[in-house]
Amino acid sequence: MARLLRSLIFVPGNNPRFLEKAKTLFGDIVCFDLEDSVPMNEKDSARNLIKEALTKRSEYKAELFVRTNSPLSGLIPDDLRQIVRKGIDGIVIPKVNNVKEFKKIEKLLITLEKKRKLKPIELIPSIESAEGVVNAYNIASSSKRISALVFGVFDLLNDMGIEYTKQPDGAKYARAKIPLDAKAAGKYAIDAIWQDLNDEDGFEKDCITGRNLGYAGKSIIHPNQISFAHRIFHPTKNEVEWAEKVCQAYIESTKKNKGATIVEGKMIDEVHFKRAKALLDSIRNN
16 A cells, blocks of 8 residues: 555546546546436446546546445446446445445455456445444455545435534544544545535645544545645655655664664664555655
């Protein structure tokens, strides 16, 4: 997972113009959407458009993911049959409530991967309900192919019967819990979207809050939000300098046939080295 996940931008899968424009986006993940942004009568059309876009993978700068419909919709089998193919980097599964639900989807995915001779496709479950929040750690740790959890604030508030505001009190616990659960499972967490495109100051403050809670990046809905997210979620100068010191010290230690070492009074071992190296690699790759 030596990469940055500062931005995950959703692109409506039923809009050919948006799919074409996505080729120019410098988001870390471009996620073609089959769920909320696509009306029911356009699902088949969106699947076909996304299928065609995946054949042009080399024309896109970002990692390419697809957000399927929810487990309870009954549409995931049809979604996967169209999108599981060469060109896709990962899949976002919305509204995951529990491990059993997730494993059923993963089993279908494995069958398609074997049939089509594909490498394991990365998965990112989205946590958007009270049940999902309670089960977030179990979900995150249920599969090696899971790289991150996404927080979905709007459906969570709807599930809780709470009216949406820009800083909803009813979502504070869930927003704080998800990155903790993800970290405990060795995964990243990606924060929820900011809906008001005209409130740039609010978006910037919300990104800062998310970073301070431990999120690696932000779900976004407009290209103009990418630069804000990348600036705020990019590793700081101090973080980069610390990672360089850790890598240098650990490499020197291993040359002397030693394992752990001390850097500025702190014990450093292989785990610290791998994390530091992953951070530096992610910067070089972006």
